[in-house]
Amino acid sequence: MNHLEDTIVAISTPIGEGGIGIVRLSGKDAIPIADKVFFSPKGKKLRDAKSHTIIYGFVIDPIENNRIDEVIVTVMKAPKTYTREDVVEINCHGGMLPLHATMRILLREGARLAEPGEFTKRAFLNGRIDLSQAEAVIDIIRAKTETAERLALKQLEGKLSSRITDIRDKLVELCMHIEAYIDFPEEEIESLEKQDIINSIDMIKGNLSNIIRSYDEGKFFREGVSTAIVGKPNVGKSSLLNALLQKDRAIVTEIPGTTRDIIEDYVNIKGLPLRIMDTAGIRETHDLAEIEGVRRSLKAIDGADIVLAVLDASRQLDKADKEVIDKVKGKKTIIVINKSDIESPTFDLEPLSFNLKPCVRVSALKGDGIDDLKDAIYSMCITSSKAADAAIDAEDIIITNIRHRQAIEKALKSLYNAEDILKRNEPLEIAAIFIRESLDSLGEIVGVVTTEDILNKIFNEFCIGK
């Protein structure tokens, strides 16, 4: 499995109808295999083509001896290619038939079906990009907002890699410094010099802590902010979803208990991708489908990053509202007071005042207050003064991936240990071991230290053909 000697093939464009579809090959036999299925009316052969040129012709089935599709073929010779191997891209007409037929014949002629992410995995294994850059490729594909895409592109360009590499270089230097004293035991490390080392470690710790802190917000751009709209039946949750999406996504009726399943969609709030979920109204009920709906609503609250708890301003609060507010106690919550267009003059939040949370008045029906709500959501997620866009321009490092955060946390812990040893005048050898440990943890981010397990986890998330 997964041999670098294999020549791999996949359809790299989405399933379905499209203007053009691409079948991509990579590996040492990519060109000879493609040549077996390629026919040029001018008698050209792919193996004679100059690298990075395009040739017109037909895909043929060499056994049946018939034409499959009219194509143009890009030939890219190693090492200056996406995978650093020979790459051939066959640009077919974008229908499932020509693409599948082309692939089937290539498989028959000796190519192997690529695993998810295997082209990018090869780019990593062959040293064109490091692991954090490979991860950025899938982040670009999945990005839901422009800001998310810019963050991922920055990572693909190697901004995170070079920061991590800089820090690792400094640690190597420190380590060598310390180890010099181990190798020459007659030399005593001077306390002044020791203090220098401790100061350097402190500085690196500060750097790492800053990067870790950026994750709290960075993750929202990569993963989206999971947002649950909850409340008792008929307060206007589905209407609010539709107002935020500006489309008629969920069914709205005047009958309480309309929504049963969770309805999910994305909305872009100032570059922040919100994964927003409309849920069934929470109440006691004997209707089996509704009971299941309520169960899902409660589960959605659990899994959400933030909750929009909706109240109906046209009626007085009741026990059902209080129960809902009770259910969202430990969560980041915005109280949305809906139906502001028909707000009852006696509507009073007082019964909930013990549970102070930010409140926004809206009319989902008229669209009033929706922008205020968006602002409130944004500032609940992004608490730093610096917006992500500004941070990107300022060349700050923002991490978006939990794997990176965990690796940096491990590195930080090792540095605390190293510092501790130095401060307590314990053996320098041990301090050096801890610093080496932090080097390894940081190495996991860029992939200089890695395991088959880590790689599988990362690349299995990719799409086929990437």
Ligand SMILES: Nc1nc2c(c(=O)[nH]1)N(C=O)[C@@H](CNc1ccc(C(=O)N[C@@H](CCC(=O)O)C(=O)O)cc1)CN2
């Ligand atoms: N048709 C097509 N479009 C595509 C891709 C592809 O593979 N094929 N890409 C796939 O994701 C993206 C572009 N990314 C790429 C990244 C590196 C190289 C590459 O050949 N790099 C070489 C040569 C660079 C150069 O000529 O300066 C290298 O780095 O050595 C190609 C595509 C998006 N569009």
Ligand SMILES: Nc1nc2c(ncn2[C@@H]2O[C@H](COP(=O)(O)OP(=O)(O)OP(=O)(O)O)[C@@H](O)[C@H]2O)c(=O)[nH]1
């Ligand atoms: N006047 C007014 N009516 C609204 C507003 N928002 C919703 N409604 C009405 O309230 C009723 C219920 O709206 P829905 O959006 O279906 O309420 P829901 O909370 O999703 O209800 P369930 O799915 O049953 O839990 C509908 O008749 C809506 O037209 C509003 O801002 N103003």
Ligand SMILES: [Mg+2]
């Ligand atoms: Mg509803």
